[in-house]
Amino acid sequence: MSRGNLQFTIYNLQLDKEMKKTIFLFLFLIFGFTCNPVEAADFSSYYKTIYEFDANGNSFITQEISLVNESPGLFVSEYTLSLNGSSIDKIQAYDSFGPLNVTKTVKDDTTLIKLNFNEKVVGKNKILSFILKYQTKDLAQKKGNLWEISIPKLGKSDDISTYLVVLKVPLSFGKPSYINPKPDKEEKTADFYEISFNKEKLTSMGVLATFGKWQTFSFTLEYELKNEGLDTAVGEISLPPDTVFQDVYYDLLSPLPENVKMDKNGNWIASYLVPAKYKLTIKTRGRVNVFASAKKDFPRQKENLDLFIKEDRFWEISNEKIKNIAKNLKTPREIYEFTIKTLSYDKSLINEKVVRKGAVLAIENPNRCLCSEFTDLFIALCRSLDIPARELEGFAYSDNPKIASLKDQDLLHSWPEYFDREKGDWVSVDPTFEKTSGLDYFNSFDMNHFVFVIHGDSSFVPYPAGSYKENVFKKQVNVSFGEDFSIERQPDYSILRLSPQKLFSLKSSPVNIKIKNNSGYAQYKQSFFLDKPPYFPYEFYFEVLPPFSISEIKSTIKPKENFFDYSLVSLLSFNNQKIEFEQKVISLGLRAGVISGIFVSIMIIMILKSIKSKDKPLT
Numbered sequence: 001m002s003r004g005n006l007q008f009t010i011y012n013l014q015l016d017k018e019m020k021k022t023i024f025l026f027l028f029l030i031f032g033f034t035c036n037p038v039e040a041a042d043f044s045s046y047y048k049t050i051y052e053f054d055a056n057g058n059s060f061i062t063q064e065i066s067l068v069n070e071s072p073g074l075f076v077s078e079y080t081l082s083l084n085g086s087s088i089d090k091i092q093a094y095d096s097f098g099p100l101n102v103t104k105t106v107k108d109d110t111t112l113i114k115l116n117f118n119e120k121v122v123g124k125n126k127i128l129s130f131i132l133k134y135q136t137k138d139l140a141q142k143k144g145n146l147w148e149i150s151i152p153k154l155g156k157s158d159d160i161s162t163y164l165v166v167l168k169v170p171l172s173f174g175k176p177s178y179i180n181p182k183p184d185k186e187e188k189t190a191d192f193y194e195i196s197f198n199k200e201k202l203t204s205m206g207v208l209a210t211f212g213k214w215q216t217f218s219f220t221l222e223y224e225l226k227n228e229g230l231d232t233a234v235g236e237i238s239l240p241p242d243t244v245f246q247d248v249y250y251d252l253l254s255p256l257p258e259n260v261k262m263d264k265n266g267n268w269i270a271s272y273l274v275p276a277k278y279k280l281t282i283k284t285r286g287r288v289n290v291f292a293s294a295k296k297d298f299p300r301q302k303e304n305l306d307l308f309i310k311e312d313r314f315w316e317i318s319n320e321k322i323k324n325i326a327k328n329l330k331t332p333r334e335i336y337e338f339t340i341k342t343l344s345y346d347k348s349l350i351n352e353k354v355v356r357k358g359a360v361l362a363i364e365n366p367n368r369c370l371c372s373e374f375t376d377l378f379i380a381l382c383r384s385l386d387i388p389a390r391e392l393e394g395f396a397y398s399d400n401p402k403i404a405s406l407k408d409q410d411l412l413h414s415w416p417e418y419f420d421r422e423k424g425d426w427v428s429v430d431p432t433f434e435k436t437s438g439l440d441y442f443n444s445f446d447m448n449h450f451v452f453v454i455h456g457d458s459s460f461v462p463y464p465a466g467s468y469k470e471n472v473f474k475k476q477v478n479v480s481f482g483e484d485f486s487i488e489r490q491p492d493y494s495i496l497r498l499s500p501q502k503l504f505s506l507k508s509s510p511v512n513i514k515i516k517n518n519s520g521y522a523q524y525k526q527s528f529f530l531d532k533p534p535y536f537p538y539e540f541y542f543e544v545l546p547p548f549s550i551s552e553i554k555s556t557i558k559p560k561e562n563f564f565d566y567s568l569v570s571l572l573s574f575n576n577q578k579i580e581f582e583q584k585v586i587s588l589g590l591r592a593g594v595i596s597g598i599f600v601s602i603m604i605i606m607i608l609k610s611i612k613s614k615d616k617p618l619t
Helices: 199-204 320-326 332-342 347-351 359-364 371-384 431-437 588-615
Strands: 006-009 013-015 043-053 059-069 074-076 078-084 089-095 101-107 110-116 127-136 140-143 146-151 160-170 176-180 185-188 192-198 207-211 214-227 233-239 246-254 259-262 268-274 278-291 389-396 413-420 425-428 449-455 477-481 493-499 502-504 509-517 523-529 539-545 550-557 566-574 577-586
Touching (some): 043 146, 078 127, 160 199, 160 207, 176 192, 320 359, 320 371, 332 371
Parallel strands (some): 502 577
Antiparallel strands (some): 101 110, 160 192, 214 477, 389 413, 389 449, 493 509, 523 539
């Protein structure tokens, strides 16, 4: 969130003329920064800030403020609002006597608003109450399909007795899909979603809320497969797959692969035949919808969780340093907090030759880490405690200036998942994003993470898009916010190969039918049917068919005998659609009849000859 600082200052609390000292009270609301200690022993304060948004994202802010004087002889004469990175318009302020005199000063990227009060409330327990209203435009932004609202955190706040923030978000923004931190109250009215937060929630972090069903990204990816051998070889690339949190649609994949298969981690692996001494360039273009919550109907693979607790190259769970740290940790939450507390993100490393360190080197060099070190350490510690964990690698959108970003290079992001045995599902977390933003990425997850590959049984293969190139500086990955779309998974299959083409009547023969998914998206829970009879088995079920994939149907057939050769026309049925295919049946009965006829004819001829030889007179 690139809003800069939001800083309010109450100052110039002046003494009565008989008193000879000046007391200053500072209230800071700062997003992403820590302010100096507050000096406010002589006043307590009560704040209620209402952020009301219209359908265009404009925000109308109302601050209801009360200052309670804890010491006699003091009063507040002025109030100053200092706002960095935002433009403020239509400022209004009132106290109990009416409108206040307001002055606005803009310097560089900072706007100063000064209020002069009409009344001077003097005396212990006396209360000065006033209202400040203004408008700004950059608290709500439309990003892709989602509206995103960011509210800064409350800084040093010992002087604040009560602080309440209320968001009034129009229903046209869509349903709340991600709110960080969890609000104290959330309700739907006739016109708004009203979401409330108290002081405790805003002291530790700001508010980030998104509204809408899903986030859409458009992407173009390029791959290079080079065969330096003397024979044609098979090369493989990993395509961004569907996951429980994302749906991927491919508008283009050129050239088309020989096949696309799903590995045991859920990756989509496309295979190509690459001629000798040839570099094959593969281009793909598509869209992805990323969801805040898991898809209920997404088929879960039967996973061997033992794969996700074993040691691997960057997850050195048998190392003594990792084992000693793990002894003092028990849960994924404790591991997550240790990772954030121990490691520091060093953005400058991205300008150097990036070398993945792994968990052990991350511990040994905790101040020079990137996202891969945060991920590797979390995974290694989880696995050391027999908690299944794995890495996701792909694209993650952030406008946080603390996160490295290279527009001209393929800079991907990695984050971990752990398996929650009670829920029976994987949970995504992002210690890097929490370290750099201050937002909670353990209890809630956003829709800005687009998975390219899943690393489970291996810490580094398959390689993600952006890795298949000779020139490391060549850009192969382009991802941007896309337009809203929904996938209508209309089946589009064809029979790619049928064997055998010829059958024999009355003989059981194995039949192999290769079907191709011609669509650019995966098909799920698909049933296919052959004619019954003569095929057995005649019903086939596939949990998932990746885009452009080839699957096999294996059956047997025993064609009937018609005593002549004929063409057997059969149907492959699916989703109220049918594909007709034809096989030639060679009649064994016909041939047996012909052979029998020939044999009988020969026998008759031989018998007739024998009879004639007996009837011939002797000489």
